[in-house]
Amino acid sequence: MKTGLITSDTYQNHNTGKGHPEKVDRVSVILENFKKLNNKNLIWKKPSKVENQILEITHSSNYIKFVQNSFPKKGLSFLDGDTIVSPGSKDAAVDAVGSIITAIDGVQNKEFKNAFCAVRPPGHHAEKNKAMGFCIYNNIAVGTNYLLKKYNYKKVAIIDFDVHHGNGTQDIFYDNEKVLYISTHQYPYYPGTGTEQEKGKYNNIFNIPLPAGTTSEEYLSAYEFVLKKLKEFKPEFILFSAGFDAHKDDPLAQFQLKSKDFYDLTKRTLGLAKVFSEGKVVSILEGGYDLSALQESTEMHVRALIEFN
Numbered sequence: 229m230k231t232g233l234i235t236s237d238t239y240q241n242h243n244t245g246k247g248h249p250e251k252v253d254r255v256s257v258i259l260e261n262f263k264k265l266n267n268k269n270l271i272w273k274k275p276s277k278v279e280n281q282i283l284e285i286t287h288s289s290n291y292i293k294f295v296q297n298s299f300p301k302k303g304l305s306f307l308d309g310d311t312i313v314s315p316g317s318k319d320a321a322v323d324a325v326g327s328i329i330t331a332i333d334g335v336q337n338k339e340f341k342n343a344f345c346a347v348r349p350p351g352h353h354a355e356k357n358k359a360m361g362f363c364i365y366n367n368i369a370v371g372t373n374y375l376l377k378k379y380n381y382k383k384v385a386i387i388d389f390d391v392h393h394g395n396g397t398q399d400i401f402y403d404n405e406k407v408l409y410i411s412t413h414q415y416p417y418y419p420g421t422g423t424e425q426e427k428g429k430y431n432n433i434f435n436i437p438l439p440a441g442t443t444s445e446e447y448l449s450a451y452e453f454v455l456k457k458l459k460e461f462k463p464e465f466i467l468f469s470a471g472f473d474a475h476k477d478d479p480l481a482q483f484q485l486k487s488k489d490f491y492d493l494t495k496r497t498l499g500l501a502k503v504f505s506e507g508k509v510v511s512i513l514e515g516g517y518d519l520s521a522l523q524e525s526t527e528m529h530v531r532a533l534i535e536f537n
């Protein structure tokens with residue numbers, strides 16, 4: 229079976245203003261590279277349209293209303309200090325959520341074995357009632373709740389290897405024993421959360437804070453704890469919050485990972501997915517702000533997804 233690549237053109241109209249790191253080119257360079265590689269094992273697919281009821285499993289209806297009324301008719305407006313939206317952000321935000329829904333349905337229907345969603349805006353900082361850190365809707369949280377509600381899964385694991393802590397995802401699943409949230413991140417750092425003491429109501433949150441300057445070897449060694457937790461939890465479905473800003477060239481953080489490390493961590497995780505979740509894995513783009521590092525790292529990550537069988 230093949231790997232799904234879910235994306236839509238609407239990300240191009242999510243304008244965050246001049247000089248903003250979360251820019252259109254991020255997804256453009258990823259897609260250009262996949263077009264060039266022309267891998268026949270990649271199935272390109274557009275997201276389905278999501279209705280409010282899918283968002284409402286994760287975000288409050290007041291928050292959804294607030295977001296839907298905040299897209300300007302022209303120009304830009306601010307949802308928080310660094311979360312900026314333009315008229316086109318409305319469709320981009322909905323398509324980012326729609327992508328993970330389409331990816332999950334595709335894996336469930338055996339249209340493809342696993343999938344990567346190349347989307348923006350990212351999602352893992354968005355809380356139930358709050359936009360934050362370039363994120364509007366929490367795409368991966370909506371996907372997780374969709375797995376629980378629509379497909380009745382009892383154990384879903386989210387692995388967040390973005391260099392920032394996914395405070396939003398942690399917030400949404402803090403008291404949900406069906407969800408294991410594991411995050412590796414630079415600490416202390418934005419957004420300030422992500423200590424080892426934040427464990428969730430059911431010990432279902434597992435934070436691995438690492439210092440600035442963390443090398444590939446140090447990171448991959450810490451990643452062994454991620455794998456250990458996964459083995460204990462035995463997830464029926466695995467989701468990746470795939471941020472690539474832990475790369476050594478990334479301008480927003482100070483980890484020292486190389487592009488190849490994203491291949492290794494993906495490969496190791498897929499080994500466990502094979503044992504526990506019949507290989508069911510969906511990954512969605514979060515951060516990553518150096519364009520060539522992002523292009524190379526997503527290629528590595530997706531290569532591991534494609535090779536898995």
Ligand SMILES: [Zn+2]
Nearest residue numbers: 390392471515
């Ligand atoms: Zn990040």
